[in-house]
């Protein structure tokens with residue numbers, strides 16, 4: 001493990017951990033699976049979020065996430081965490097979404113994204129859901145980070 005941390009530290013110093021990860025594959029796999037220090041933890045969250053950014057490409061067709069972003073086919077998702085469902089001003093939600101009584105958090109978002117139609121019957125989000133649990137975890141991590 002000491003060797004691993006050294007490699008991460010060296011790569012991190014020379015090119016920045018961010019670009020090392022984006023550049024692909026410089027960091028050995030064991031560095032991401034074992035969290036032993038704050039530095040490793042930051043690297044772990046970074047990777048998760050970066051994977052989430054890729055998943056979010058599917059959502060981007062219909063959703064913006066930046067602060068003040070426009071609602072288009074779907075409502076803006078900035079600060080969606082902690083928000084009551086169906087409450088972005090000016091967006092025409094379905095009755096089902098407005099009356100769902102749901103507050104968005106990790107649990108409700110997880111359930112919604114795995115099967116939107118089943119979780120809120122009658123909602124009008126034309127998206128079948130994400131099949132892989134890790135895609136859901138990664139995209140949630142991305143949404144949390146982008147909403148800060």
Ligand code: HEC
Pocket residue numbers: 055056058059060061062063073074075077080084085086087088092093094095096097098104113122123124125126127130139
């Ligand atoms: C093809 C368009 C489309 C895609 C793709 C899409 N959405 Fe949506 N989304 C919508 C629409 C439309 C609504 C509003 C649904 C309603 O009113 O019933 C919505 C609603 C939502 C809401 C509820 C927001 C609120 O203000 O209550 C969340 C959260 C959400 N989408 C997340 C996502 C995520 C995350 C993805 C990608 C994994 C995604 N959506 C993909 C169109 C889309």
